[in-house]
Every structure is written in C-alpha cells, then in structure tokens.
Amino acid sequence: MKEKISAIVDLGYRENVDAFIQTGDWWNTPMPSFSVVNFYMKLWYNGIDVSDNISRAISNQNMLFDLYRQLKDIDNKANKIQDVIERDSMLRNALKDIIKAENLNKLEVEEKTKNLIPIYLVAGNHELYGNNIATINRTMLGFLTNIGLLNLLDRNVPVIIKKNNNTIAITGTHYHADIDKKGFESDYIVENKMGDKHIHVVHGMASIKSMGSIIRHTLIDDIKGTAADLTVIGHEHKGFEPIEVNGKYFVNPGSVPRLSKNDDHSPKVYLAKIYKDRIDFEEILLPAKPNKVIFDMSAKIEKEEQEIKLAEYRQKIRAAGNIGTMDTFEFIDRIAEKKGISAKIRDGAKKEIALAMDRLGRGKVSNE
Numbered sequence: 001m002k003e004k005i006s007a008i009v010d011l012g013y014r015e016n017v018d019a020f021i022q023t024g025d026w027w028n029t030p031m032p033s034f035s036v037v038n039f040y041m042k043l044w045y046n047g048i049d050v051s052d053n054i055s056r057a058i059s060n061q062n063m064l065f066d067l068y069r070q071l072k073d074i075d076n077k078a079n080k081i082q083d084v085i086e087r088d089s090m091l092r093n094a095l096k097d098i099i100k101a102e103n104l105n106k107l108e109v110e111e112k113t114k115n116l117i118p119i120y121l122v123a124g125n126h127e128l129y130g131n132n133i134a135t136i137n138r139t140m141l142g143f144l145t146n147i148g149l150l151n152l153l154d155r156n157v158p159v160i161i162k163k164n165n166n167t168i169a170i171t172g173t174h175y176h177a178d179i180d181k182k183g184f185e186s187d188y189i190v191e192n193k194m195g196d197k198h199i200h201v202v203h204g205m206a207s208i209k210s211m212g213s214i215i216r217h218t219l220i221d222d223i224k225g226t227a228a229d230l231t232v233i234g235h236e237h238k239g240f241e242p243i244e245v246n247g248k249y250f251v252n253p254g255s256v257p258r259l260s261k262n263d264d265h266s267p268k269v270y271l272a273k274i275y276k277d278r279i280d281f282e283e284i285l286l287p288a289k290p291n292k293v294i295f296d297m298s299a300k301i302e303k304e305e306q307e308i309k310l311a312e313y314r315q316k317i318r319a320a321g322n323i324g325t326m327d328t329f330e331f332i333d334r335i336a337e338k339k340g341i342s343a344k345i346r347d348g349a350k351k352e353i354a355l356a357m358d359r360l361g362r363g364k365v366s367n368e
Contacts, residue, residue, distance in 0.1 A: 004286040023234025024124025024203030030139040109148040122172040169195030175203040180216040188223040200228035238265040
C-alpha cells in the first residue's frame with residue numbers, strides 16, 4: 001500500500017493535478033489506529049507531517065467532551081447557587097479557550113496543506129458503523145474531515161475548481177443503507193450541471209451488465225440520463241474501464257488494495273484531463289507485486305491440510321463403526337460398546353469432550 005500510494009502521490013504532483021478523487025472506503029474500518037492514520041496521511045500529504053495536529057485535535061476533543069459533561073452535571077455537584085454560578089463561569093471560560101485552541105489548530109492544518117493537492121471523497125460502507133451514514137461524525141473519516149485534512153463531497157453543494165477558463169463542479173453521494181435499491185437511482189443522477197463540466201462521485205454497486213438477483217446493484221443503463229459529464233463509482237473492487245453513454249462517461253477505477261490471493265485485478269488509477277469539449281483518460285497501473293508475494297498462504301494451506309485429514313479420519317471412523325451422522329456423545333457410546341470399553345473410561349472421555357466444547361465456545365482452546 002505504501003508503494004502504491006506513493007506512486008499515486010508522485011503521479012499527482014508530476015502531472016500537477018488539481019485534485020485527488022477517491023470513491024469511498026478510504027479506511028477499511030470506522031476507527032483505524034492513530035498510528036496507521038498518521039503514517040498514511042503523511043504519505044498522502046507528500047511528506048508533510050500532520051500527526052501533531054491530529055494529536056492536538058484528539059486532546060481538544062477529549063477536553064471538550066469532559067467540559068460538556070461537567071456543564072451538564074453542574075447542578076448535581078454544587079450545593080449553593082453561588083457555587084453554581086462560579087463553577088459555570090469557570091467551565092464556560094475553559095470551553096472558550098479549548099474552542100479557540102481548536103480553531104488555531106485548524107488554521108495550522110490549513111496553512112500546512114494550502115499548497116498540497118486536495119483530496120475529495122465520499123464515505124464508503126467499510127468506514128461507517130453499521131453501514132449507517134448517520135454515524136459519520138463518530139468515525140475517523142468524519143474526524144479527519146472536521147479538522148480539515150479530508151474533504152467530504154456533498155450531494156447538493158459542489159466543490160468548484162476554476163482553471164483555464166473552465167469551471168468544474170464536483171459532487172458526491174455517500175454509501176447508505178438503501179443505495180442500489182430500486183427507486184434510488186437518483187443517488188447516481190445529477191439533475192442540473194453546476195459547471196462547464198460536472199463530476200459526480202458515488203460509492204455504490206453500479207454495473208455495466210446485470211449481476212443477477214442476489215447482489216444489489218444499479219445498471220448504468222438506468223442512470224445514463226444524468227447531467228454529470230463524468231460519474232466516478234466505487235464499492236465494486238474490480239472496477240471497469242471508462243465507458244461513454246450518450247456523451248457521458250462512467251468509470252470505476254477499482255480498489256487500490258487487493259484483499260485476497262484470488263483478487264486478481266490490476267490496481268490502477270485514471271488520470272482524467274478535463275477540457276470544455278472533452279474528457280481524456282489515461283490508465284496508470286500501480287506497482288503491484290504478485291499475490292503469492294503479498295499474501296502469506298502458509299497458515300491457510302496448513303488449515304486446509306488439517307481439514308482434509310480430519311475429513312479422512314471422520315470417514316474412516318464412520319466406515320469402521322457404521323455410525324452415519326450421529327452426534328459426538330452417541331459416537332463415543334457406540335465405540336465404547338463396540339470395543340468393550342468400560343463405562344468409567346467412556347464417561348471420562350465424554351466429560352473431557354464436554355469441557356473442550358465449553359472452552360471452544362469461549363475461544364480458549366489451545367493448540368493441544
């Protein structure tokens with residue numbers, strides 16, 4: 001990931017692009033660790049270290065939460081009205097100081113990043129709690145947006161880029177629980193262009209052809225009436241190349257990371273050059289080592305071998321005992337009867353297995 005992100009950033013600054021556009025699932029969890037966040041944000045910001053700003057924002061946020069809690073509970077902690085007034089005044093002055101410190105932190109972030117390429121993105125399902133867009137402010141994505149390090153796109157309020165007498169509007173639709181359901185095609189459709197060219201970004205399962213009835217998806221054919229000149233789509237990892245329908249472009253670059261040894265797509269990005277009369281695309285393949293180098297398959301292979309041996313063992317036991325699909329304890333009773341094993345040994349074996357099952361249920365089984 002470090003190599004691939006570095007390649008994207010190098011490409012961006014080499015080509016002097018105006019923006020990085022990301023289609024969601026910036027993180028694969030709502031709250032990645034801050035060490036991971038600090039490391040990758042430094043990559044994306046071309047070596048600029050913003051970890052101190054992130055730490056400061058966390059500290060300010062924690063103090064704000066504590067002060068709000070104290071203000072809420074103030075009546076329960078004071079016996080006299082004068083105590084309430086004095087304590088309330090003290091806390092509110094502290095609150096002002098923290099808010100002032102946070103605003104200064106945001107100004108410092110703005111100063112540090114003013115010459116950097118901005119990152120515009122939508123929220124994906126992996127970085128939301130319960131796939132719920134209402135949880136965005138409790139996530140790392142929301143936190144980084146609130147302190148000015150990332151820029152979440154809006155459905156109705158566009159980002160406007162003006163360059164070479166050309167105005168480009170960028171809007172976006174975040175993932176939500178109903179996306180790609182029938183009747184929600186409007187998530188992909190821009191009704192009115194807001195610039196000479198309009199880019200709309202969506203984290204949804206848009207597809208060129210039908211994916212069947214099991215996977216919820218939206219056909220490009222059902223959203224081709226959009227006014228957007230370019231619709232950039234995420235969510236489906238393999239992606240698809242730019243296609244033109246009625247003079248409008250649709251593209252899914254696919255995911256930058258590969259998540260399994262069977263994930264055989266080639267990680268890439270598209271460099272889009274947008275003119276008043278056309279959009280040109282260049283496919284840029286990212287450095288990607290073979291899957292067998294990236295993914296350590298030894299544990300998986302060992303597990304598969306153990307499962308094969310266990311299946312063979314079960315088959316032999318069934319054949320020897322002619323016991324079909326009986327449960328474990330019935331199996332022990334049948335073997336004990338067949339082999340003349342004493343009741344004491346039989347019951348002891350059943351007790352040990354019961355204990356092992358209990359430990360297994362609580363995740364406490366050792367390698368033994």
